[in-house]
Amino acid sequence: MKNLLLNISLLLRETISISLGLLLLLLLFSLIRLGNYIGDHSNISRLIVDEQIERAKTIHNTDLLLIGDSSCLMGIDAPLLSHLLNKKVESLCTLGFVGPEGYSELLRKYFSRGMKSNRVILVFHGIQMKRDSSWQQWVDYIKDYEFNQNSKSKLIHNPKNNILLLLNKFLFIPLHNKWGEYYGSDYSFSSFIRRHHGTAVDPNSPLNTYIPVGSAPKSEAYRYEVNQQYEDSLEPLEQVLLEYNMHDKTMLMISPIPSSLQREQTMITRKSAIERISKRLNISDTEIIDLPSSLQARYFATNTHLAENGRNYYTRLLASYFHFHEVQN
Amino acid sequence: MVSSYIFYGWWNWKFLGLIFLSSLLDYFSSLAIEKFPKYKKVYLILSITTNLSILAFFKYYNFFVESANQFSELLGLGNNLNTLSIILPIGISFYTFQSMSYTIDIYRGEAQAERNIIIFLSYISFFPQLIAGPIERFSHLLPQFKTYQPLNKTRVQESIWWIVWGYFLKIVVADTLAPLVELAYSEEQRFGWWVILGTIAFGLQIYGDFAGYSLIAKGTASLLGFDLMWNFQCPYWSTSIQDFWRRWHISLSNWLRDYLYIPLGGNRFGNARNFLNLIVTMLLAGLWHGASWNFVIWGGFQGICLAIHRFYQRCNGQMSKMGSWFLTMLAIFTGWFLFRIQSWKMFISMVESLQNFRWLPGHSAALVEIFVLTIVVASIERQQYLTQDMSIFAHSSFLTKTVVYSILLIIIFAVSHQTQTQFIYFQF
Numbered sequence: 001m002k003n004l005l006l007n008i009s010l011l012l013r014e015t016i017s018i019s020l021g022l023l024l025l026l027l028l029f030s031l032i033r034l035g036n037y038i039g040d041h042s043n044i045s046r047l048i049v050d051e052q053i054e055r056a057k058t059i060h061n062t063d064l065l066l067i068g069d070s071s072c073l074m075g076i077d078a079p080l081l082s083h084l085l086n087k088k089v090e091s092l093c094t095l096g097f098v099g100p101e102g103y104s105e106l107l108r109k110y111f112s113r114g115m116k117s118n119r120v121i122l123v124f125h126g127i128q129m130k131r132d133s134s135w136q137q138w139v140d141y142i143k144d145y146e147f148n149q150n151s152k153s154k155l156i157h158n159p160k161n162n163i164l165l166l167l168n169k170f171l172f173i174p175l176h177n178k179w180g181e182y183y184g185s186d187y188s189f190s191s192f193i194r195r196h197h198g199t200a201v202d203p204n205s206p207l208n209t210y211i212p213v214g215s216a217p218k219s220e221a222y223r224y225e226v227n228q229q230y231e232d233s234l235e236p237l238e239q240v241l242l243e244y245n246m247h248d249k250t251m252l253m254i255s256p257i258p259s260s261l262q263r264e265q266t267m268i269t270r271k272s273a274i275e276r277i278s279k280r281l282n283i284s285d286t287e288i289i290d291l292p293s294s295l296q297a298r299y300f301a302t303n304t305h306l307a308e309n310g311r312n313y314y315t316r317l318l319a320s321y322f323h324f325h326e327v328q329n
Numbered sequence: 330m331v332s333s334y335i336f337y338g339w340w341n342w343k344f345l346g347l348i349f350l351s352s353l354l355d356y357f358s359s360l361a362i363e364k365f366p367k368y369k370k371v372y373l374i375l376s377i378t379t380n381l382s383i384l385a386f387f388k389y390y391n392f393f394v395e396s397a398n399q400f401s402e403l404l405g406l407g408n409n410l411n412t413l414s415i416i417l418p419i420g421i422s423f424y425t426f427q428s429m430s431y432t433i434d435i436y437r438g439e440a441q442a443e444r445n446i447i448i449f450l451s452y453i454s455f456f457p458q459l460i461a462g463p464i465e466r467f468s469h470l471l472p473q474f475k476t477y478q479p480l481n482k483t484r485v486q487e488s489i490w491w492i493v494w495g496y497f498l499k500i501v502v503a504d505t506l507a508p509l510v511e512l513a514y515s516e517e518q519r520f521g522w523w524v525i526l527g528t529i530a531f532g533l534q535i536y537g538d539f540a541g542y543s544l545i546a547k548g549t550a551s552l553l554g555f556d557l558m559w560n561f562q563c564p565y566w567s568t569s570i571q572d573f574w575r576r577w578h579i580s581l582s583n584w585l586r587d588y589l590y591i592p593l594g595g596n597r598f599g600n601a602r603n604f605l606n607l608i609v610t611m612l613l614a615g616l617w618h619g620a621s622w623n624f625v626i627w628g629g630f631q632g633i634c635l636a637i638h639r640f641y642q643r644c645n646g647q648m649s650k651m652g653s654w655f656l657t658m659l660a661i662f663t664g665w666f667l668f669r670i671q672s673w674k675m676f677i678s679m680v681e682s683l684q685n686f687r688w689l690p691g692h693s694a695a696l697v698e699i700f701v702l703t704i705v706v707a708s709i710e711r712q713q714y715l716t717q718d719m720s721i722f723a724h725s726s727f728l729t730k731t732v733v734y735s736i737l738l739i740i741i742f743a744v745s746h747q748t749q750t751q752f753i754y755f756q757f
Contacts, residue, residue, distance in 0.1 A: 010481070018489070021735030025739050163740070170697055170702075171744070174508050174691070
């Protein structure tokens with residue numbers, strides 16, 4: 001018993017300095033706040049939205065500001081476009097779930113800082129036009145983002161979160177599936193978006209693997225359907241554009257779909273959707289970017305996202321359009 | 330002994346009987362070897378055969394059945410044998426070898442058989458090293474059960490360092506690299522850089538995992554008054570394959586040398602026989618690691634590398650230290666690639682992907698982690714290697730220790746729930 005007590009006291013004496021040092025470090029890390037550690041490595045959507053919110057609060061004046069859904073995020077190469085036009089191009093594109101009301105919030109965060117842009121390019125895919133009420137959580141998330149950040153301004157923070165934020169640059173916890181294979185970790189993915197002016201590559205991309213034209217299975221005709229919820233969500237966007245005097249500097253483009261999905265009915269519904277949206281946003285016909293409504297299937301990673309080769313091709317098409325129509329200014 | 334049996338039984342109490350009976354067999358066999366020297370060979374054969382039969386059944390039965398079925402299918406004879414639903418008892422490879430080494434040593438007259446059954450059972454089942462080694466020799470560990478080793482300041486300092494550094498290697502190095510390795514080793518791998526980065530990461534992972542465990546075991550045993558052998562001695566600083574196997578999983582290497590390689594003839598019967606002995610020994614070493622052909626191939630590869638090295642030595646080959654180190658690491662990590670492969674399809678896919686060396690953002694992220702972890706581990710190991718002191722921070726000043734240990738522990742604490750993987754060597 002005596003030996004046991006002696007051993008325990010010896011152990012305690014040796015560990016006491018370590019314990020004190022550890023407590024001190026934990027206290028230090030609990031008194032600072034380095035940011036918000038998500039820790040959810042499967043939530044790609046949240047990573048995208050968070051990154052674009054932060055960028056909306058930090059990027060400077062632009063010549064062209066892209067905003068829209070993931071067809072824009074993955075389908076337009078902003079650095080390439082910038083290089084081809086010799087203009088400053090930034091993208092705040094996110095997801096279809098965010099919708100026009102969510103895009104308006106991002107624009108508000110950008111413009112309310114006193115930042116300016118020569119043009120706002122709205123890039124919408126048909127998939128977002130049939131809006132679901134459950135998507136409203138994304139709009140609320142963007143609206144409440146700063147409030148939630150500030151409400152975390154307590155005296156004592158979670159030290160583990162702070163330490164993980166520091167270590168996050170070095171830890172490789174891959175995103176799921178092809179996202180992890182292409183981008184690695186969430187930090188790496190966010191860095192990529194930042195370095196590429198707010199754009200990204202769809203990792204499910206076949207990466208230039210050639211798929212013979214016509215090999216895509218026969219599909220039903222794609223239909224553009226604008227529902228009332230979507231149309232209602234255009235109003236806040238219109239208001240923001242008016243508020244920051246961008247209403248006559250806004251252009252609209254509809255992202256392409258695989259040609260295998262396009263039929264005559266597709267074109268009719270597309271035209272109708274464009275008319276409804278442009279009317280709601282007071283965008284004139286001359287401000288509607290007329291690029292091909294469809295591209296060959298080999299340019300696509302999914303039905304909504306262009307592959308890397310398609311992204312390159314489509315960006316060059318867009319640059320050519322701007323050059324041709326001399327709308328840089 | 331009681332605590333060790335409780336520890337083992339906590340995993341699955343049903344296998345307590347197996348370790349107990351296996352231990353009893355060797356206890357009585359050894360006593361019989363001493364008491365009846367005329368029949369000592371019989372008792373030795375009985376002990377080894379029974380131990381290996383138990384190991385073969387639990388670990389290799391399904392492997393041999395599946396291999397036999399595949400072979401007979403190849404010959405057009407169809408599937409004739411059924412596999413069984415067998416649970417591999419944890420630690421069986423380790424305690425079986427430990428137990429056999431005892432019996433063989435008694436047979437060789439290198440030690441006297443232990444009469445105290447409690448001490449003997451404690452030696453076989455000693456919980457810090459029961460599950461994943463080191464495979465302790467009777468002459469080193471068993472006497473320690475008979476003498477009380479009081480704790481002193483040095484011992485406590487060293488033990489704490491081993492445990493903390495062991496946890497760092499396991500949780501921060503091994504566990505954080507595990508997702509990277511899992512991503513790289515895929516049957517649909519398309520990118521050559523993932524193969525290379527994944528293999529480097531696996532080499533670090535398996536080292537962090539196993540060396541980390543061994544250090545924790547050594548530190549824990551030390552706090553209880555027991556000294557376990559060193560199982561790793563900075564193996565990635567080796568400048569030859571022979572040197573590597575003197576630094577990596579030392580207890581197994583020593584066991585194979587003493588109970589397999591030397592009895593086969595070692596290097597006593599010329600070059601050809603020597604090379605054959607090396608290859609056979611390492612083939613069986615590979616098989617010991619797991620019931621799968623990739624482990625056997627890995628073992629064979631290691632044996633061939635050892636044979637080549639032996640041949641090179643005999644030709645008085647000369648090479649710079651850096652060159653030797655590089656070649657050694659190339660051989661080791663190529664071996665790790667074979668070790669980690671889980672299927673023929675994976676092998677083909679990963680080899681084919683070596684035609685595509687496109688660099689992705691993910692590769693940069695992976696490289697950063699590998700680089701940072703390598704620098705941290707290498708910095709500490711370099712000091713250990715140069716000073717031959719494996720307890721480098723244990724004897725530092727109060728301030729140095731406080732800072733170093735606190736930083737290590739806080740990183741362990743922060744990272745600990747991000748990824749959790751089982752100890753790799755628990756599956757052997």
